[in-house]
Amino acid sequence: PVEDVTFKSADGTEIHGFLVKPLDYVAGRRYPTILRLHGGPVYQYSHEFMPDWQAYATAGYAVIAPNPRGSSGRGFDFARAIYADWGNKDVQDVLAAVDHAVALGVADPQRLGVGGRSYGGILTNYVIASDGRFKAAVSGAGASNFMALYGHDMYVREYDLEMGYPWRTRELWERLSYPFFEAERIKTPTLFYCAEDDFNVPCQGTEQMYQALRTRDVPTQLVVYPGENHGLTVPSYLRDRLERLIGWFDRYLKP
Numbered sequence: 001p002v003e004d005v006t007f008k009s010a011d012g013t014e015i016h017g018f019l020v021k022p023l024d025y026v027a028g029r030r031y032p033t034i035l036r037l038h039g040g041p042v043y044q045y046s047h048e049f050m051p052d053w054q055a056y057a058t059a060g061y062a063v064i065a066p067n068p069r070g071s072s073g074r075g076f077d078f079a080r081a082i083y084a085d086w087g088n089k090d091v092q093d094v095l096a097a098v099d100h101a102v103a104l105g106v107a108d109p110q111r112l113g114v115g116g117r118s119y120g121g122i123l124t125n126y127v128i129a130s131d132g133r134f135k136a137a138v139s140g141a142g143a144s145n146f147m148a149l150y151g152h153d154m155y156v157r158e159y160d161l162e163m164g165y166p167w168r169t170r171e172l173w174e175r176l177s178y179p180f181f182e183a184e185r186i187k188t189p190t191l192f193y194c195a196e197d198d199f200n201v202p203c204q205g206t207e208q209m210y211q212a213l214r215t216r217d218v219p220t221q222l223v224v225y226p227g228e229n230h231g232l233t234v235p236s237y238l239r240d241r242l243e244r245l246i247g248w249f250d251r252y253l254k255p
Contacts, residue, residue: 001020002018002020002047002050002053003018003019004016004017004018004019005017005018005019005064005097005100007096007099007100008096009068009069009093009096010092010095010096011089013069013089015066015067015068015069015093015096015097016066016067016074017045017065017066017067017097018053018063018064018065018066019063019101019104019106020053020054020056020057020062020063020065021057021062021106022057022060022061022062023057023058023060024060025062027105028105030105030106030109030111031060031061031106031107031108031111032061032062032108032111032112032113032249032253032254033061033062033063033064033098033101033106033107033111033112033113034056034061034062034063034064034112034115034249035064035066035094035097035098035112035113035114035115035127035134036053036056036063036064036065036115036116036120037065037066037094037115037119037120037121037123037124037127038065038067038071038116038119038120039116039117039118039119039121039141040070040071040072040118040119041068041070041071041079041082041086041090041119041123042070042071042072042079043071043072043119044071044073044074045065045066045067046073052245053065055242055246056246056249059246059249059250060254061113061249061253062101062107064097064098064100064101064107065097066093066094066096066097068089068090068092068093068094068097068123069081069082069089069090069093070082070086070090070119083162084162084172084176085176086122086123086126086176087123087126087129087130087176087178087179090123090126091123091126091130091131094114094127095127095130095131098112098133110135111253111254112133112134112135112253113134113135113136113137113138113249113252113253114127114128114134114136114137114138114188115137115138115139115140115245115249116138116139116140116142117140117142118140118141118142118200118201118230120140120142121139121140121141121142121201121206122139122142122143122144122201124137124139124142124190125139125142125143125144125179125180125209126144126179128179128186128187128188128190129144129179129182129183130185132185132187134188135253136188136189136190136191136248136249136251136252137188137189137191138190138191138193138245138248138249139190139191139192139209140192140193140206140241141193141194141195141198141200141201141206141230142192142194142201142205142206142209143201143202143204143205143206143209144177144178144179144180144205144208144209145177145180145181145205145208145209146159146163146173146177146205147166147177148205148208149204150166152202152204153199153200153201153202153205154199154200163176179209180209180212183209183212183213183216184216186213186216186218187218188218189218189219189220189248189251189252190209190213190218190219191220191221191223191245191248192206192207192209192210192220192221192222193206193222193223193224193225193241193244194207194223194224194225195224195225195228195229195232196224196225196226196227196228197227197228198228199230200229201230203224206222207222210222221248223241223244225237225240
């Protein structure tokens with residue numbers, strides 16, 4: 001079963017999301033919990049079948065899946081709240097989701113994981129650079145050093161409109177790239193993955209974050225799926241990814 005949840009962010013903003021309890025859930029017992037972050041960012045989790053949530057629940061995890069500011073479905077202002085301000089209000093909102101799961105007595109605060117893909121991978125990088133409570137992370141098709149992607153990925157028009165030219169607004173670009181430029185904040189063991197032919201969020205962004213953690217001896221792995229674009233389609237790759245993700249969380253959240 002998937003439960004609707006509502007909670008307050010740090011500044012009082014109401015945030016909605018979903019909670020999936022482990023298949024063997026027993027009231028009063030706390031479980032390792034995964035903060036699952038969606039892409040977009042202008043997208044929303046809704047009442048739809050999410051196979052990875054079900055797989056995590058079967059593997060003994062709770063899943064908390066919020067729709068933070070920047071998501072669709074709650075009006076223009078809600079979606080625009082993170083405009084040129086990534087990794088700030090949305091981080092507050094998803095951390096509030098974790099706090100809510102802990103307050104419900106479901107999440108074990110000592111066994112928290114976080115993960116997502118596309119903007120969910122970008123937001124995962126922001127989260128682990130902002131909060132040290134997570135014991136494991138998975139960042140898929142993400143990025144953090146956005147200056148290095150200028151002219152390389154497909155978002156030049158959006159970058160120019162939202163952030164301005166990097167040679168004119170360098171301070172803003174560096175601030176939005178803080179997981180890379182301030183990588184020493186990150187202590188969370190992180191699995192990074194990307195698709196070789198992804199022109200939406202190219203592997204370059206994932207490789208840079210992997211190298212930043214590897215250079216600092218933070219436990220990390222990099223997986224590149226060959227011949228695929230932004231969304232994986234090869235069945236064996238889809239299975240491999242799910243098994244790797246569960247295995248990574250098992251390694252650090254189930255001692």
